[in-house]
Amino acid sequence: MCPVTKGDLRADDLIPNHALRCIIQAWCVANHCRGVERIPTPRVPVTLAQAGEVLGLGEVEAAARAGDAARCGAAVREVGRLAWESDRDRRCLASSGAASALAAVVASFAAVSDSSASSVLLNDVQASLVLVMPLDEKAIMAIGSSTASVALLANVAKHDDLQRRLQAVVIIREIVVLSSCC
Numbered sequence: 001m002c003p004v005t006k007g008d009l010r011a012d013d014l015i016p017n018h019a020l021r022c023i024i025q026a027w028c029v030a031n032h033c034r035g036v037e038r039i040p041t042p043r044v045p046v047t048l049a050q051a052g053e054v055l056g057l058g059e060v061e062a063a064a065r066a067g068d069a070a071r072c073g074a075a076v077r078e079v080g081r082l083a084w085e086s087d088r089d090r091r092c093l094a095s096s097g098a099a100s101a102l103a104a105v106v107a108s109f110a111a112v113s114d115s116s117a118s119s120v121l122l123n124d125v126q127a128s129l130v131l132v133m134p135l136d137e138k139a140i141m142a143i144g145s146s147t148a149s150v151a152l153l154a155n156v157a158k159h160d161d162l163q164r165r166l167q168a169v170v171i172i173r174e175i176v177v178l179s180s181c182c
Helices: 020-028 047-052 055-068 069-086 085-096 098-112 117-130 137-142 146-159 162-181
Strands: none
Touching: 020 055, 047 055, 047 085, 047 162, 055 069, 055 098, 069 085, 069 117, 098 117, 098 137, 098 146, 117 146, 117 162, 137 146, 137 162
16 A cells, blocks of 8 residues: 555555665664664565576476486575575465476486485475475375385484474475375
8 A cells, every 4th residue: 555645555656765675774784782683685586487597497397308417406506595585585486387397306316325415405395395385296206106215305304403304204294285185
């Protein structure tokens, strides 16, 4: 609602006032000793086009098929970083197919999980996959149809640290629940 006219405003009508934000942030810094915390500068949200192009979700699947752990790792960490930043980015990544791309990485690298590089990659994928849930059909098929993927998740749920165990259980639960519904 507009504070002057009391009329409805659309998100497209709003224009950020960078000068005012800088003044407010400077005041917050100056009054930090009184318990005032600085207001963080908001980040520009990810669009569907950026999720597909910038993150290269198709690139993730191609790198997974080629077995290129380095390329996969960089893209997976970027997906996780963006999904962690905001709910809007998380929903955008989920709707652009991030879950199925990450599931393709799990299916590709689960069989070679004994190497340290693929183990680190699979930990990153697992953390990112939990952030972009719910899984879509393609993701469920990629993970659920691979015996090595399911065995890897079960092994992580039994033997890894608490955070990884919880992530594995959440992914397994998602697969079971969605597989039984479809």
